[in-house]
Amino acid sequence: MAEQPLKNILAYGEWLTHRYDEDADSFHLRQLDRSQHDAATFITDEYLGAEVTPLIVRRNDAIEQVSKTNPLHFIIHSAFCASTMLARGFNLPGVSMGLKEPVLLNDIVGWRRRGAPPAAVAQRLDHGLHMLARPFKGDQAIVVKPSNVFNALAPLALTMRPTSKAILLYAPLPVFLVSVARKGLWCRLWCRELLEGLITDGIMMNLGFEQGDYFRMSDLQVAAVGWLAQQRQFDAMVSTFGPERISTLDSETLTATPEAALTAAMKHFGLSVHAANIAGHPAFATHSKFGGAFDSKDRTAEHKAATEAYGDEIAKVLIWAKAVAETAGIPLDLTAPLL
Numbered sequence: 119m120a121e122q123p124l125k126n127i128l129a130y131g132e133w134l135t136h137r138y139d140e141d142a143d144s145f146h147l148r149q150l151d152r153s154q155h156d157a158a159t160f161i162t163d164e165y166l167g168a169e170v171t172p173l174i175v176r177r178n179d180a181i182e183q184v185s186k187t188n189p190l191h192f193i194i195h196s197a198f199c200a201s202t203m204l205a206r207g208f209n210l211p212g213v214s215m216g217l218k219e220p221v222l223l224n225d226i227v228g229w230r231r232r233g234a235p236p237a238a239v240a241q242r243l244d245h246g247l248h249m250l251a252r253p254f255k256g257d258q259a260i261v262v263k264p265s266n267v268f269n270a271l272a273p274l275a276l277t278m279r280p281t282s283k284a285i286l287l288y289a290p291l292p293v294f295l296v297s298v299a300r301k302g303l304w305c306r307l308w309c310r311e312l313l314e315g316l317i318t319d320g321i322m323m324n325l326g327f328e329q330g331d332y333f334r335m336s337d338l339q340v341a342a343v344g345w346l347a348q349q350r351q352f353d354a355m356v357s358t359f360g361p362e363r364i365s366t367l368d369s370e371t372l373t374a375t376p377e378a379a380l381t382a383a384m385k386h387f388g389l390s391v392h393a394a395n396i397a398g399h400p401a402f403a404t405h406s407k408f409g410g411a412f413d414s415k416d417r418t419a420e421h422k423a424a425t426e427a428y429g430d431e432i433a434k435v436l437i438w439a440k441a442v443a444e445t446a447g448i449p450l451d452l453t454a455p456l457l
Contacts (some may be wrong), residue, residue: 124175128183128252131215131260134161136172136248138225138242140234141433145174145222145249149167152254156209159202160219160265169315174410181245183451191387194272194355196348197312199289199369205263206401207380209215214384215254217262222246227267231318243271247367257453258389266312269348270319275295276359283387284359286352288430289369291439291450293421295432298341300424312344318375321347325446338431342439366452375457376402382456 127133137146147257148169150161158165159314193216195201208216219358226246232237241269251260264272276282289297313332316322332340356364365386377396384391425432443450 124179125183127173128175128180130255131250131252131257133173133252134217134220134253135222135246135252136161136169136220136424138177138222138229138240139174139442140225140229140379142174142176143178144174144176145246145428148172151323152209152211152215155215155218156206158218158242161217162219162221170315177242177245178309181248184248186197186248186250188248188253188281189388190247190279190280191259191261191265192272192275193261193287194269194284194352195263195266195287196269196289196294196345196352198294198301199287200372201263201287202311203376203401203404204285204367204372204380204383205261206444207376207399208261209299209401210399211254211393212258212354213258213389213395214257214261214387216349217250217260219263219265220250222250223262223264223268223271227271230271231315232236238413239271240274240278243275246444247275259387261387267309267315270316273351273358276355276363283363283365283455284355285362285383285386286355286452287369287372288349288352288366288452291342291349292432292436293369294345295338295341295435296421296424296428298338298361299432300420301430304339309337309344313340316344316347321351325442336431337370338435343442346439346443346446346448349443349450350424350446351450352452353449356452356454361454363453366454367456368451371455371457379457386456421437 131153133147134150135145139146176412189400193201193205202218205218207214208214223246226239226242250262253260274286276336298309317411356366368380382395
């Protein structure tokens with residue numbers, strides 16, 4: 119491809135940098151408009167469909183063509199906290215676009231976990247973030263919500279991008295446990311996969327457990343331990359980067375006052391938006407995973423039913439988890455609140 123057409127393609131974010139191929143050291147791009155972003159729960163092949171003819175660009179060729187000054191901000195989350203809803207809120211033409219769990223970042227995480235050299239991982243992450251930061255034409259910025267498998271790399275990303283800010287979004291521990299319980303077997307298995315990744319990433323240190331202890335834990339204990347490890351990391355990020363760059367938000371505040379939360383998030387990220395563009399945003403009236411009408415009352419009803427079904431198990435694990443948190447010095451509520 120001639121240099122000028124490639125430069126034009128890479129000037130804006132309509133061509134999503136979708137994958138990183140470590141063997142060929144290249145990026146795979148696919149073209150997505152706003153409606154496709156909005157319709158997909160996550161911007162993964164599962165929801166978008168496989169791209170059989172991606173635009174493949176060598177990493178070094180791509181990074182030479184992109185601006186290194188495009189604003190990029192983050193929603194970092196610990197799962198089941200309405201993060202997809204918040205990310206959808208940033209789909210505002212002329213203002214921003216929210217990227218929901220781009221696979222590119224998962225590819226870099228996977229490469230790191232397979233033993234890639236740290237310096238090489240940092241370079242690919244830096245280049246990948248520049249590629250994701252390309253705004254939609256006419257927009258001010260990109261806001262990316264990575265999968266929470268990215269959390270171990272979040273401090274590095276913020277260190278490399280000193281103008282980037284982040285919102286750390288989490289569900290309160292009781293709400294998180296209710297979510298895990300009501301989602302059933304697949305979610306309980308996912309929590310064990312999450313724990314495996316946290317161990318690989320070195321995030322599980324100094325919680326007072328030996329590796330063999332995890333095999334003797336119930337599903338909800340495993341879920342609680344994963345939550346505590348991420349909460350400790352979030353607390354450390356607030357201390358490291360300060361409230362000027364980091365704001366925290368819990369899922370209950372977000373779902374109770376979504377428009378106020380989005381307005382505050384826009385201000386935190388330095389984005390200019392008229393209040394009328396936020397009022398009645400469709401992201402806050404539809405189910406972020408399955409579509410269809412959905413609001414905070416529906417969510418409350420779901421959680422109430424799950425609490426009635428699993429309340430005894432949840433209550434026992436909560437007592438245990440709070441004791442672990444106290445011993446390890448992990449706050450159940452984070453400082454630097456967005457609201």
